[in-house]
Amino acid sequence: xxxxxxxxxxxxxxxxxxxxxxxxxxxxxxxxxxxxxxxxxxxxxxxxxxxxxxxxxxxxxxxxxxxxxxxxxxxxxxxxxxxxxxxxxxxxxxxxxxxxxxxxxxxxxxxxxxxxxxxxxxxxxxxxxxxxxxxxxxxxxxxxxxxxxxxxxxxxxxxxxxxxxxxxxxxxxxxxxxxxxxxxxxxxxxxxxxxxxxxxxxxxxxxxxxxxxxxxxxxxxxxx
Amino acid sequence: xxxxxxxxxxxxxxxxxxxxxxxxxxxxxxxxxxxxxxxxxxxxxxxxxxxxxxxxxxxxxxxxxxxxxxxxxxxxxxxxxxxxxxxxxxxxxxxxxxxxxxxxxxxxxxxxxxxxxxxxxxxxxxxxxxxxxxxxxxxxxxxxxxxxxxxxxxxxxxxxxxxxxxxxxxxxxxxxxxxxxxxxxxxxxxxxxxxxxxxxxxxx
Numbered sequence: 001x002x003x004x005x006x007x008x009x010x011x012x013x014x015x016x017x018x019x020x021x022x023x024x025x026x027x028x029x030x031x032x033x034x035x036x037x038x039x040x041x042x043x044x045x046x047x048x049x050x051x052x053x054x055x056x057x058x059x060x061x062x063x064x065x066x067x068x069x070x071x072x073x074x075x076x077x078x079x080x081x082x083x084x085x086x087x088x089x090x091x092x093x094x095x096x097x098x099x100x101x102x103x104x105x106x107x108x109x110x111x112x113x114x115x116x117x118x119x120x121x122x123x124x125x126x127x128x129x130x131x132x133x134x135x136x137x138x139x140x141x142x143x144x145x146x147x148x149x150x151x152x153x154x155x156x157x158x159x160x161x162x163x164x165x166x167x168x169x170x171x172x173x174x175x176x177x178x179x180x181x182x183x184x185x186x187x188x189x190x191x192x193x194x195x196x197x198x199x200x201x202x203x204x205x206x207x208x209x210x211x212x213x214x215x216x217x218x219x220x221x222x223x224x
Numbered sequence: 225x226x227x228x229x230x231x232x233x234x235x236x237x238x239x240x241x242x243x244x245x246x247x248x249x250x251x252x253x254x255x256x257x258x259x260x261x262x263x264x265x266x267x268x269x270x271x272x273x274x275x276x277x278x279x280x281x282x283x284x285x286x287x288x289x290x291x292x293x294x295x296x297x298x299x300x301x302x303x304x305x306x307x308x309x310x311x312x313x314x315x316x317x318x319x320x321x322x323x324x325x326x327x328x329x330x331x332x333x334x335x336x337x338x339x340x341x342x343x344x345x346x347x348x349x350x351x352x353x354x355x356x357x358x359x360x361x362x363x364x365x366x367x368x369x370x371x372x373x374x375x376x377x378x379x380x381x382x383x384x385x386x387x388x389x390x391x392x393x394x395x396x397x398x399x400x401x402x403x404x405x406x407x408x409x410x411x412x413x414x415x416x417x418x419x420x421x422x423x424x425x426x427x428x
Binding site for chain 1: 386
């Protein structure tokens with residue numbers, strides 16, 4: 001089974017943000033704190049799994065000529081349903097995430113996975129790929145959010161208890177009372193800086209790794 | 225079945241119809257979703273509104289359900305303002321309504337409560353897009369600044385001193401952000417003037 005490979009692909013090699021460089025608009029817009037990044041990541045993961053599964057189910061019936069409009073309609077419908085459901089029954093969570101949910105429609109990573117993977121895979125594979133890509137996306141968003149939040153406001157996971165419930169209040173941290181942060185990191189330029197530096201770090205790590213072991217054990221197949 | 229589909233998939237009529245079918249199914253799913261969630265969303269939003277009304281109106285002002293006692297007042301061709309009225313024994317004790325002003329990065333929406341004599345029972349910023357870390361101190365969650373409005377009226381302080389300290393007024397500004405508090409002061413003052421102008425209508 002290619003479970004390990006799919007997970008590795010989503011989490012590291014072909015990570016939505018750090019590998020494919022997709023969905024950078026929501027990435028830069030919402031990662032002003034670790035909590036925001038986590039919330040956006042989780043909501044996107046839910047939509048990604050559902051859209052991948054549905055597209056894989058429908059793939060035999062979808063004619064290649066009209067596939068893109070079909071994907072767009074399916075994704076937009078799913079996002080709207082998630083939005084309505086959260087608003088109705090998880091209203092507190094919706095107040096925190098509401099702004100981001102509509103943004104998921106324009107997250108090109110979801111259309112990208114529908115096109116590059118789900119439309120060519122079985123339902124199980126597509127769902128797993130959605131999960132792996134979603135977790136990878138969530139990790140990337142949370143990481144960028146934490147970096148920006150720490151250097152921008154001096155806190156980590158501020159207001160996590162609103163998103164995850166009071167049990168998670170322990171996540172909220174302020175590492176030093178003296179450090180209030182550099183505001184720029186929370187503003188848009190900070191998003192570009194954090195993303196650029198993290199990308200560079202990943203590249204540097206991979207370079208070193210490749211040099212230490214010239215023959216790659218898992219050859220990485222680049223996907224469109 | 226598979227073979228048939230492959231032939232059909234290339235035909236224009238199949239493509240058009242399949243796209244139409246998907247759109248229809250998605251449309252139906254949305255209609256159903258909307259119907260199923262409408263009541264719950266309406267209720268959740270009413271609870272939200274009631275909670276924010278309670279924030280600017282201390283306990284003891286209302287015996288009635290504010291949400292059920294509202295009046296729409298339009299002034300100077302601007303969109304009508306919904307005024308919620310708190311009553312005790314039929315008499316209006318206070319009114320709660322929204323007011324707004326342009327801040328540094330967009331509209332700032334402020335909810336204020338005003339008692340019969342035109343004194344503020346409270347003010348809260350409902351919505352804003354000010355700079356995080358500088359202008360967002362107008363939120364109750366970030367700073368106590370907004371509480372400084374409670375008890376103020378158009379005669380206390382006098383009209384000329386309804387401004388931030390930098391402009392010779394009574395209200396504090398924040399380090400690095402003057403435009404935001406200036407806008408909130410203006411919004412609250414506008415709200416009080418609105419109340420004064422339409423006092424008869426509101427207290428009816």
